[in-house]
Amino acid sequence: MNKYWEDKPLTDMTTSEWEGICDGCAKCCLHKFIDDEEAKEVATTDHIKPNEEIHYTNIACGLLNTKSCACTKYSERTKLVPECVKLTKDNLQDIFFMPPSCSYRRLHEGRGLPSWHPLLHKGKKSAMHKAGMSVRGKTVADHDVDLEKFEDYIAMWPVEDLD
Numbered sequence: 001m002n003k004y005w006e007d008k009p010l011t012d013m014t015t016s017e018w019e020g021i022c023d024g025c026a027k028c029c030l031h032k033f034i035d036d037e038e039a040k041e042v043a044t045t046d047h048i049k050p051n052e053e054i055h056y057t058n059i060a061c062g063l064l065n066t067k068s069c070a071c072t073k074y075s076e077r078t079k080l081v082p083e084c085v086k087l088t089k090d091n092l093q094d095i096f097f098m099p100p101s102c103s104y105r106r107l108h109e110g111r112g113l114p115s116w117h118p119l120l121h122k123g124k125k126s127a128m129h130k131a132g133m134s135v136r137g138k139t140v141a142d143h144d145v146d147l148e149k150f151e152d153y154i155a156m157w158p159v160e161d162l163d
Helices: 015-021 074-080 092-097 103-108 126-130 147-153
Strands: 030-034 054-060
Touching: 015 103, 030 147, 054 147, 092 103
Parallel strands: none
Antiparallel strands: 030 054
């Protein structure tokens, strides 16, 4: 097996290699918020201040198929959900919004792929699901909850990282 991710920086990967790094956990499809006492209204951001912390919820984007952990409108996602951030080589420095277990973040930080990554299991997601590292069976859809009460849905499992 060609372990291109061990020798090639993310910025040098081909489109297919880049896409292959995504572990498919779908944690990036969870609603997140930054606790900011100074904010007067809810708004999106592309940066985080040193004293701020990201809180993950178990509220998933309505486009997410939570069984397969895949977006049902992947190619249109950023048009249909304007706050959906497409991670690219150009915005990799802003990876703070990705969970610690994210394979892009792990490689960017020099931590390597996690032991449960599909690339290490013949492309299968079963090891990831078995390890509890995906959103499968842990979420509610954003169209089924009152997003004004997002504090009631704060979850710690999205920030867990096994290895």
